[in-house]
Amino acid sequence: MIAVGGGCAIVAAIGGATAIDPPAAGIGAAEATGAIAHLIDLASLACVAAGLVAGGLVLATRGPARLALAVALDFWLAAGLLRLSLPASWQAMAAAAAILGIRLLLRGALRHPADAPPPGPAPVSSARR
Numbered sequence: 001m002i003a004v005g006g007g008c009a010i011v012a013a014i015g016g017a018t019a020i021d022p023p024a025a026g027i028g029a030a031e032a033t034g035a036i037a038h039l040i041d042l043a044s045l046a047c048v049a050a051g052l053v054a055g056g057l058v059l060a061t062r063g064p065a066r067l068a069l070a071v072a073l074d075f076w077l078a079a080g081l082l083r084l085s086l087p088a089s090w091q092a093m094a095a096a097a098a099i100l101g102i103r104l105l106l107r108g109a110l111r112h113p114a115d116a117p118p119p120g121p122a123p124v125s126s127a128r129r
Helices: 029-060 065-084 090-111
Strands: 009-012 018-021
Touching: 029 065, 065 090
Parallel strands: none
Antiparallel strands: 009 018
């Protein structure tokens, strides 16, 4: 029996045939990848829930709705970015891009609300000299 670096043993059988013997203990690469993917899914779900809770707390403490939305969007963006660390799928990429685009649009809209009067020219004094 000859041990090989990947955790498998090559067993030489009679007649020169070889077979790969699976490792006796531990988990394989597929199981480890599946476990990591599951942890990332749970972390992204936790980010979504944290965004809801944090946004709700901002509103509950009588904070402005704009700030609550910005806080929630930051957590949701983190969830989307976590999902991008999984094996790439177009759906995950599109979701993260959509959240990022919405966040950027809302950030610009929240900085310059539509109900605020536009800045006008400086008032002119009625007394001319």
